[in-house]
Amino acid sequence: MAEGTVDHASVLHDLKEVRRAGMVRLRDVRLPALSAAASAALAREGESGSGTSAGAVEWLLRLAVDRLGGGNLQEAAEYTLGMAPGTRDWPGADRRRRAAGVYGVSVERFRKHQEGMVLGQIAEQIGRLTAEAPPTGNLVDTHRVLTAAAGDRSVPVTLHVHPVDLLRGVDAIVVPSNTHFALPEAYKSSVSASLRRAAASWSLTGELLADPVHEELRDWAARKGTSGRPVVPGTVAATGSGALAERGIRRLYHAAVAxxxxxxxxxxxxxxxxxxxxxxxxxxxxxxxxRFDPPLRSVCLPLLGSGRGGLSYQESVEAVWAAVDAELSRGADPALHLIVRHPEPARLLLRTLARD
Known part of the structure; x- marks a missing residue:
């Protein structure tokens, strides 16, 4: 395989091996095309490796799947390869059955039709990752303070590059939601699911003891008279933070955008x-x-709508920052945080917002 290129058929062959083995057995499977592709992609990131060959392959696969743009395609891909939370050690038959359910088809029909499409799209993304020009800078910091232009002034913004449930010491987090304020199941991988899981209380054996965010959203809907009905897009509902309060997070602002x-x-x-x-x-x-002591001041914003909502990172950045710009122009003065999970949108934020 030439540097910077991948053979689609070889990558597709390796992806089928991963589908059979699952993520938990990556070390036991020979994946020459994916290993070479991971090395090429890491080189373009300015890194020489990711610990082990299996680790580099998993990094590449997760990056490729994240670029599928959400929706049924990405969800089916996560189940197919064992990337969905809790499925890492599932047998291939169980993962295939769950992926078929995403499309509402039989397991056999999924195997003959959608599965090949899903793996093919992952292979396409891997090809693009190894063919792209290297980034202008290597972003490795999980926290970085940048100076951004907002209104008629420059403001400090803390950029976080990690899963949202690792956030600490921010008063409020804006949580993307649908217009029914229906939370996804806690085992999902979205921002709202991760925060629901982190806010809940669990026993030592994994039994759910309390699900406060779900309960507070249900109570909010009852008070507002919207139970069972969608709210107007753009509506925001506030809840407490449950167990997240132990990490310094005091409020969750659920934003109905989907x-x-x-x-x-x-x-x-x-x-x-x-x-x-x-x-x-x-x-x-x-x-x-x-109403709080000390008063609320800091707020963290994810790139709303850039997951299953289908907005590009650029569209989400522009939409989020338009509101920030307008509010700061009117005299608001929050301590701003932005959070993304991967380097690609982080670099976009740096290019778009950072000012010397």
Whole structure:
């Protein structure tokens, strides 16, 4: 395999081996095409390796799957390879059955049709990852303070590059939600699922003892008279943070930006709704702040709508920052944090927002 290129057929062959073995057995499977592709992609990231060959391959696979853009395709890919939370050691038959359920088809039909499409799309993303030009800078920091232009001034912004459930010491987090404020199951990998899981209380054997965020959202809907009905996109509902309070997180602002598409597992997200929701969350922070001791001041924003909502990272950045810019122009002064999980959107934020 030439440097910077991958043979699609060879990568697809290796992906089928991973599908059979699952992530837990990567070390036991010979994956020459994926190993070479991972080395090429790491070289373009400015790194020489990722600990082990299996580790480098897993890094590449997760990066490729994350670039599928959400929706059924990404969810089926995560189940197919054993990347969905809790599926790492599942047998191949169980993973295939769950992936078939994503598309609402039989296991046999999925095997003959959708599975090949899913693996093919992962192979396409791997090809693009190894063919892209190397980034202008190597971002390895999990926390970085940048100076961004907002309104008529420059403001400090802390950029976090890690899963949202590792966040500490930020007063409020804006949580992407659908217009029904229906939380995903806690085992999912989305921002809202991760925070639901982290806010809950669990026994030593993994039994759910309390699910406060789910219960508070249900109570909020009952008080507002919206139980069983969607709210207007851009609506924000505030809840407590449950067990996250032990990490210094005091409020969760649930932003209804995703409109479920009837008859599917997909959503529609409009940038204008993202902007309206972020503005509402910042206004809610200012309104609630005096009720707390010490007052609320810091807020963390993910790139709303850039997962299953289908917005590109660029669209989400622009929609989020439009609200920040407007609120700061009106005199708001929150301590701003932005959070992404991977280096690619982090670099975009640095290019778009950072000012010398």
């Amino acid at each position: 409109v479920p598409r009837s008859g599917t597992n997909d959503y529609d997200v409009l940038p204008a709704d993202v902007t309206r929701a972020v503005a509402g969350a910042l206004a809610l922070l200012a309104e609630e702040s005096p």
